[in-house]
Amino acid sequence: MSAKTILKIQNLDISFRTNAGVIHAIRGVDLDLQKGETVAIVGESGSGKSVTMKAVVGLLDSNATINSGEILYTFEDESGNDQTIDLLRISRKQLRQTINGQHIAMVFQDPMTSLDPTMPIGKQIMEGILMHRNLSRAEARARALELLHLVGITDAEKRFRNYPHQLSGGMRQRVVIAIALSADPDILICDEPTTALDVTIQARILELIKDIQEKMKLSVIYITHDLGVVAKVADYVDVMYAGKIVEVGNVNEIFYDPRHPYTWGLLSAMPDMETDDDRLYSIPGSPPNLLHEPVGDAFADRNPFALAIDKKAMPPLFKISETHYAATWLLHPDAPKIEMPESLRLRLERARKEVEKLHE
Amino acid sequence: MSEALLQVENLTQHFPISRSYTVRAVNGVSFQIYPGETYGLVGESGSGKTTIGRSIIRLYNPTSGTVRFQGKVISGKLDGETREMLRADMQMIFQDPMASLNPRKKVEDIIGEGLDIHHRVSSRQERTQLVGELLQKVGLSPEHAARYPHQFSGGQRQRVGIARALIMNPKLIIADECISALDVSIQAQVVNLMKDIQDETHCAYLFIAHDLSMVKYISDRIGVLHLGYLVEAGTKEEIFSNPVHPYTKSLLSAIPFPNPEMEKRRHPISYNYATSGIDYSLGTEHLVGGSHTVLATDEEFRSWTS
Numbered sequence: 001m002s003a004k005t006i007l008k009i010q011n012l013d014i015s016f017r018t019n020a021g022v023i024h025a026i027r028g029v030d031l032d033l034q035k036g037e038t039v040a041i042v043g044e045s046g047s048g049k050s051v052t053m054k055a056v057v058g059l060l061d062s063n064a065t066i067n068s069g070e071i072l073y074t075f076e077d078e079s080g081n082d083q084t085i086d087l088l089r090i091s092r093k094q095l096r097q098t099i100n101g102q103h104i105a106m107v108f109q110d111p112m113t114s115l116d117p118t119m120p121i122g123k124q125i126m127e128g129i130l131m132h133r134n135l136s137r138a139e140a141r142a143r144a145l146e147l148l149h150l151v152g153i154t155d156a157e158k159r160f161r162n163y164p165h166q167l168s169g170g171m172r173q174r175v176v177i178a179i180a181l182s183a184d185p186d187i188l189i190c191d192e193p194t195t196a197l198d199v200t201i202q203a204r205i206l207e208l209i210k211d212i213q214e215k216m217k218l219s220v221i222y223i224t225h226d227l228g229v230v231a232k233v234a235d236y237v238d239v240m241y242a243g244k245i246v247e248v249g250n251v252n253e254i255f256y257d258p259r260h261p262y263t264w265g266l267l268s269a270m271p272d273m274e275t276d277d278d279r280l281y282s283i284p285g286s287p288p289n290l291l292h293e294p295v296g297d298a299f300a301d302r303n304p305f306a307l308a309i310d311k312k313a314m315p316p317l318f319k320i321s322e323t324h325y326a327a328t329w330l331l332h333p334d335a336p337k338i339e340m341p342e343s344l345r346l347r348l349e350r351a352r353k354e355v356e357k358l359h360e
Numbered sequence: 361m362s363e364a365l366l367q368v369e370n371l372t373q374h375f376p377i378s379r380s381y382t383v384r385a386v387n388g389v390s391f392q393i394y395p396g397e398t399y400g401l402v403g404e405s406g407s408g409k410t411t412i413g414r415s416i417i418r419l420y421n422p423t424s425g426t427v428r429f430q431g432k433v434i435s436g437k438l439d440g441e442t443r444e445m446l447r448a449d450m451q452m453i454f455q456d457p458m459a460s461l462n463p464r465k466k467v468e469d470i471i472g473e474g475l476d477i478h479h480r481v482s483s484r485q486e487r488t489q490l491v492g493e494l495l496q497k498v499g500l501s502p503e504h505a506a507r508y509p510h511q512f513s514g515g516q517r518q519r520v521g522i523a524r525a526l527i528m529n530p531k532l533i534i535a536d537e538c539i540s541a542l543d544v545s546i547q548a549q550v551v552n553l554m555k556d557i558q559d560e561t562h563c564a565y566l567f568i569a570h571d572l573s574m575v576k577y578i579s580d581r582i583g584v585l586h587l588g589y590l591v592e593a594g595t596k597e598e599i600f601s602n603p604v605h606p607y608t609k610s611l612l613s614a615i616p617f618p619n620p621e622m623e624k625r626r627h628p629i630s631y632n633y634a635t636s637g638i639d640y641s642l643g644t645e646h647l648v649g650g651s652h653t654v655l656a657t658d659e660e661f662r663s664w665t666s
Contacts, residue, residue, distance in 0.1 A: 044543045045514070169405060198404040198570045203614040203628040225544050228616025231623040251620040269548040270618050271573040279555070280577060282548035286513055355621040 004082075005074065006219050007033040007056070007187060012069035014051060016061070023290050025051050027243040029069075033187065033219050040222040040230040040251075042266065043240035046287050049223045052240075053189050056087060057106050058095040075103055075186060102132050105180035109192040111172035115164040121175045122148075122160035125182055132183040147178040150215075152208055170201035174208070181212065188213075191223045206232055227270055231255060236323070239263050242288050242298035248317075249324035256352055258340070259326040261303045268344045281343070297329070305330060305338050363431070364392040365564050366416070366532055371425035371435070373408070373415045385411040387588040387641070388425070393532065398558065398565040400579030400596070402572055402611070408588040409568045413534045416566070417450055430531065448478055451525035455537035457517035461509040467520055468505035471495070474528045494523045497560075499553060515546035519553070526557065534566045539574060551578055572615050576600055581651070584608045587633065589640040594652030604654045604664050606631050606638070 014026040026048045033039050041049040054060050056071055071087040087095065108114040116124055125144040129135060135143065148156035151174040164172055173193065180188060190209065194202035210233060213220055222233060230237055230251070237254040239247040239262065247260040258264055268281035285302040288294050297303070300310035309329050318331035330338050339345065373386040386408040393399045401409045415422045418434065427435040429450060432442050454460035461470055471491045474480075481487045492502030498519040509517055518538060525533050535554070539547045551574060558565065569575050575582060576596050583593040584607065592605040603609045610631035617623055633640075643655040648665065656664060 044545060199572060199614040199616075200404055200611060200628070200631075203616070204630075207627070226616070227544070227618045228623070231618050231620040232616050234620070255618060255620050265545060267618060269545045271548075271577040279552055280548040282552055283545040286515060286546070351619040351622075354619065358622065358625070 004035050005032050006035045007031075007074075007221075008072040009052070009056070010070050010072070012052065012055060012071065013067040014048075014055060014060070014069075015065050015067060017063045017065065018291075021291050024293055025243050025290055026055075029240075029243070029245055031238055031245070033221060035186075035219055036213075036217055037235045038213070038220045038222065038233055039236045039238060040224060040234035041238045041240055042224060042227065042230055044225060044287050046290075047240045048243040049240050050191055053106070053191060053221065053223055056189065057100055057104055058087070058092050059106075073099070073103070073187075101128055101183045101185065103185055104187045104189065105183070105185035106189040106191065107173075107176055107180050107193050110196050111169060111176050112164075112196070114176055115172060117164055120161050120163055121167070122162075125175070125179050128179055128182040144178075144182070147181060148175075150181070150212065151175070151178045152204075153178075169197055170205065173197060173201075173205055177205075177209065177212070181216070184216070185218070187219045187221065189221045189223070192225075193222070194229065195224070195226070202229070209233070227255075227266060239266070242294060243290060244298065244327065245317075246299065246328070247326040249320070249326075253321065253324040256348055257320075257324075258348075259320060259324075259331060260328045261305045261330070262299050263326075264340045264344055265302075267347075268341060272347060281341070297327075307335060363395075364428075365395045365430065366393040366566075367426075367428040368392070368412075368416065369426045369428075371412065371415060371427060372423045373411050373420060374423045385588050386415065389583075389585070389588075389590045390645075391583050391590065391593060393564050393566060395531065396558070396562040396564055397580045398567055398578055400567045400569065400575035400582040401585060402569060402575050402582060403585030404570060404611075406587075407585040409570075409585050410536055411588075412585075413452070413536050413566060413568050417452055417534055418446065444478070448474075448528045449531045450534065451528060451530040451532075452534045452536060453518075453521050453525050453538040456541055457514055457521050458509070460521060461517060463509055465508075466505065467491075467495075467507055467509065467512075470509070470520065471505075471524045471527055474524070478528070480528075490527065491523075494527055497526070497557070498523045499549075514542055515549060518542060518546075518550055522550070522553065522557070526561070526563075529561065530563055532564045532566065534568070536568045537570070540569065540571065547574065554578065572611060584611065587640060589643075589655055591640065592652075592654045594648070594650065598648070598650055598652035602648070602652070604648055604652075605656070606636065606664070607633075 009029055009031040012026055012029045016023045016025055029052055043049050066088055072084050073087050074082055074084045077083045122144055125147055126140045129140040129143050145156050148159060153159050153174055194205050197205065224230060234251045236250050238245050241262050247263050254263065258267060265283040269283060271280060283302055288298050296312050297310040297315055300306040307329050315327045315329045317325040317327045319325055329335055369390050371386055371389045375383040375385060377383055389412060401412065403409045414420050416427055422435045425435060426433055429446060434442060434446050468491050471494060472487050475487055491505055495502050495504055500516060500519055539550050542550060567575060567578055579596050581595050582599045583590050586607045592608045603612055610629045613629040638660065640655060642657050645653045646656050646661045647653055
């Protein structure tokens with residue numbers, strides 16, 4: 001692959017101390033992000049997808065302990081040479097001053113709570129610019145207006161003085177994106193950027209992020225549980241469950257040839273617009289409580305295809321192709337041949353046919 | 361078709377904010393819900409779908425229009441008997457399962473509160489037993505009755521919310537975005553549960569949501585709301601296979617599909633009320649066919665259907 005890796009997470013392991021005991025939230029996560037590409041991390045709430053990204057930007061809660069792992073970030077310094085640093089080895093202060101904002105920026109889920117209600121939005125955008133760049137106020141203002149135009153706010157001059165409560169949800173999320181882009185980051189992390197928004201606005205925001213990504217050559221990480229969104233934006237997909245990545249592949253491999261039973265479940269649980277099944281497929285049970293370290297495969301209890309070994313040993317990542325890996329014993333050469341559920345197979349077949357028709 | 365369970369006629373709900381400014385949240389909306397069916401109301405935020413639900417169950421006093429429930433008018437002043445009937449036979453499930461359950465009460469008291477208020481049980485044992493049965497029906501166990509809401513996960517909490525709505529054996533349940541706050545796999549569990557309960561008790565649902573794919577899945581008939589106007593209504597097949605109104609079309613085109621190759625090429629149809637030249641207040645209800653209606657002027661109707 002010609003693209004270079006800009007962010008590499010290796011064997012990340014994080015636990016939280018709570019009153020109830022130690023919660024082992026992240027249990028060895030590996031993740032690669034290539035320059036200019038989009039990676040989506042999918043999983044249920046509590047699977048650890050947000051925690052992983054918070055570790056990258058140094059926003060972990062104070063009761064978190066990083067047991068092992070490294071987060072290698074590669075960037076070009078002023079002289080144009082590649083530099084690699086481990087974000088877990090530098091101090092929080094250093095991270096805030098040199099990395100956050102300028103190199104790695106984050107967009108949060110709820111545009112209601114991530115803006116300051118007492119400050120006009122223009123000022124909030126300028127804040128980041130003034131902090132990270134050596135610019136005069138007038139220059140910062142011009143830059144902020146330019147950003148507002150970039151994120152598709154038409155009457156930027158007028159909106160500049162508005163407070164967050166005077167804007168609609170979609171507008172607010174655009175402002176949050178403008179703030180994230182204010183110091184020209186290389187990586188944009190979007191934590192459920194559209195979950196709080198309607199479908200029509202969601203579609204617009206996703207197109208906007210895609211547009212900006214092309215213009216500014218950004219690498220984007222999406223955290224989401226909506227597979228429809230993933231299909232629209234992602235190049236690579238990481239499926240997370242109980243603090244581990246259970247399947248990783250490029251977007252076509254995950255959607256047309258999923259191998260892990262959890263991915264099957266996630267895909268089946270989406271309501272299908274084509275068929276009129278009477279019941280929606282749902283993954284039985286709920287995610288495990290990581291207060292008690294799961295033995296074997298954490299998904300085994302909810303997995304109708306679980307083998308005896310799933311209860312005893314954790315499956316390693318089995319290689320399916322250069323880019324496609326899945327952690328399930330079903331892929332072991334000695335495992336019985338188990339196919340995905342019939343309804344899902346039909347659905348994927350139909351999806352593939354639609355694509356073929358498109359290519360003709 | 362049988363007698364309508366709920367009949368909403370020309371419902372209008374305005375909120376005066378100041379002397380010169382009134383929020384016109386709902387403007388002349390009419391629809392019916394029949395016993396045992398599910399009616400889906402969809403629309404973006406600010407379209408008035410939640411307001412309609414809350415006006416029907418009388419959390420607001422409707423500005424004008426009539427709402428009939430089981431043949432009785434419930435939109436004006438309520439006499440004691442009607443109020444009693446309304447409070448028992450119509451129930452609501454709220455969006456946020458954390459905010460809608462009293463954190464200081466045990467689940468048994470949350471679910472059993474309706475029984476106490478309406479004096480439906482004579483002894484404590486009877487109440488405990490009823491609550492236990494209901495907990496089982498929604499997929500929890502009777503032992504959960506002694507717990508507090510914070511001891512449950514989001515999906516389980518929503519089940520408690522459903523149990524609370526069911527305890528009075530209602531004829532109509534208003535489900536206001538009741539799955540939006542849940543994960544995809546948990547959403548499926550809750551929706552399946554709601555369908556099972558409907559098969560068993562034949563209650564009707566007014567299902568309010570912005571997620572069209574879920575609405576399609578659960579509803580028999582659908583109404584599309586925009587800016588407080590019901591712009592299009594019909595059975596789900598009519599709406600999904602033959603959308604007429606440009607707003608409905610843009611809404612349908614915005615649903616993302618789990619098919620990356622298609623999805624990356626597809627671009628949603630955009631719709632902007634301000635520049636579209638459509639004035640909802642001039643439109644009247646036009647019949648497209650069957651039970652499919654659309655809000656339009658004669659001219660608009662001709663150009664949309666031709």
